[in-house]
Amino acid sequence: MTRVIKGILRAAVPLFLSMVTGMVGTLVVTAVLGRHDTVTLAAFAVMTAVLTPATAAVVGALRGLSPFVAPHRDDPAAAVPVLRDARWLTFLVGTAGALAVLAVPALAGAAGVPGEVVAELGPLPYLLALSLLVHASGGGATTVLVAFGRGRPVLWSSLAGTAVIIGCAVALVPPLGLTGVGIAWLLSGLAAVTVSNLALRRVLGVRVGQGRPRVAEIARLARVSLPLAATVLIKFGGLGVITFAAGTTNTRDAAAHAVLGTLTGLILVASVSVAQAALPEVARAGTPAEARRANRAAALLALAGTGVAALALLLSGDAVPSLFTDDAGVRERVVALLPLMLLASAADGTQAVQGIGLTGLKRSAASLRYFAAGYGLLVLAAVPVAAGWGIAGLWVAVAVANAGLVVLQGTGFHRHSARVGRVPVGA
Structure with a gap:
């Protein structure tokens, strides 16, 4: 390991x-x-x-x-x-x-x-x-x-x-x-x-x-590449709806949500880079154990990266939010919601590793289905949750959706990786 x-x-x-x-x-x-x-x-x-x-x-x-x-x-x-x-x-x-x-x-x-x-x-x-x-x-x-x-x-x-x-x-x-x-x-x-x-x-x-x-070969590539592109679009669309829902609360909370969203993007850079680095290792694996070992190592590294970023943000108090806004009320909301955002980010980084791992197995269509289910429910719940529980409720919903994706994508990776070395991956 x-x-x-x-x-x-x-x-x-x-x-x-x-x-x-x-x-x-x-x-x-x-x-x-x-x-x-x-x-x-x-x-x-x-x-x-x-x-x-x-x-x-x-x-x-x-x-x-x-x-x-x-x-x-x-x-x-x-x-x-x-x-x-x-x-x-x-x-x-x-x-x-x-x-x-x-x-x-x-x-x-x-x-x-x-x-x-x-x-x-x-x-x-x-x-x-x-x-x-x-x-x-x-x-x-x-x-x-x-x-x-x-x-x-x-x-x-x-x-x-x-x-x-x-x-x-x-x-x-x-x-x-x-x-x-x-x-x-x-x-x-x-x-x-x-x-x-x-x-x-x-x-x-x-x-x-x-x-x-070569139409047949291009179609083989498309069966992996296009679902991956569609997954990205679903995530962007879902996050867009979440942002819209946050905008229905109040100006200060909407601004705090924008700052938290920016910080989430910065935190996820480490997880995405680790997931991309692990993808070829999964693709080259000759046995289920090798594929799962690479995936597990990537998940640990992604969680470690998120942990380092989380510690730095929590110790900084409102210093980092101050880089984005001069409004003391907005900074206070950002600091109060940081633990929720970090929990959602940790789950998001972990599910990204599992999802990209499925791409390494040429099973990005399975990842697309899991994402459509998880983010579909999140989109349906976003506006009612914002109306009832504000942006705190929204970030809880995002964390729950990402945690659900960790389970779905992780279970999917374990199931599909069992075929490595037994039948041609992607067959």
Whole structure:
């Protein structure tokens, strides 16, 4: 177990750092926009309401390639046919995401967003749609690098993209506004994809290229990748309903919920990076015991990461909430609800490990069913719970839903991992 933990941790650290650098880039863009103009910042918020889940769905679909290439770690060139098939799938998923981004102005207008905010978008949807296509055109290079145990190039790719987006945002947003953001995002994506694909070319020793579409093989990839993308969308949709329900309480509680949600995202970075690092280990397992050992090690590391973050937040008092708000009442609510949020985050991180572990077994459709059940009930309960028990009740509901998912996904992983080494996984 110790050897497995060390291996996962070694792979998870570069992934964790790459996620953190990506978040830094986004925060800098938001800060620059906030200083530029309020309407511009509002328009960017409208854009990200669709861009974030669309990007996350594309990333989720790309992550579904890992169990197909991880078994070729010792002979990377043997994975080239799979990567060629993957490029067709990622192009289709990226196109769907790009179309969703292009629809933002129409959706915003129909939703009653003020006309001046919609008009402020300008060419941004087109630039961000191109950026999403660029990301998809990379064919999941970063996912493949992780599957081959090459996490360090993933960090370099993230650093390159972050450096470009920060430099371009500072230089282009003052004169161009949101158009400058779009250009920065597009150039950042080009830089990151270029670095990751050059690194992958060195690992493979050959050029991937673009082969003729093998429909049956692409369908095999889609059966794992698309349910994973759908799971991401369900989670974003569910969290959106929770945020809406929090907004029906009162202004102070809604603001406290926003801060808690941001802190949750930061805490989960460690769990997600660990889960991604463990996915190839699960995919390469030759026996049920090996698969379960890798999954168990990842769960322990995820809980440890959450525990460290929880201790730091609890010991800091209201110092961390003070970074997000000057309102003493909001800070007081955040501090009072921290234990509930941390409990929900610990359960969320653990269920994420189980869910991504199921992807390693090529059983992401099972994870999708569990998620639809858990978050479906949460969505149905959100508004009534908020009306009766406020945001404290909402966070209890989130914690219960995540705990239920730990049980469902954990039981599912144990059941499906029993087939490892006996029949072809995914058969």
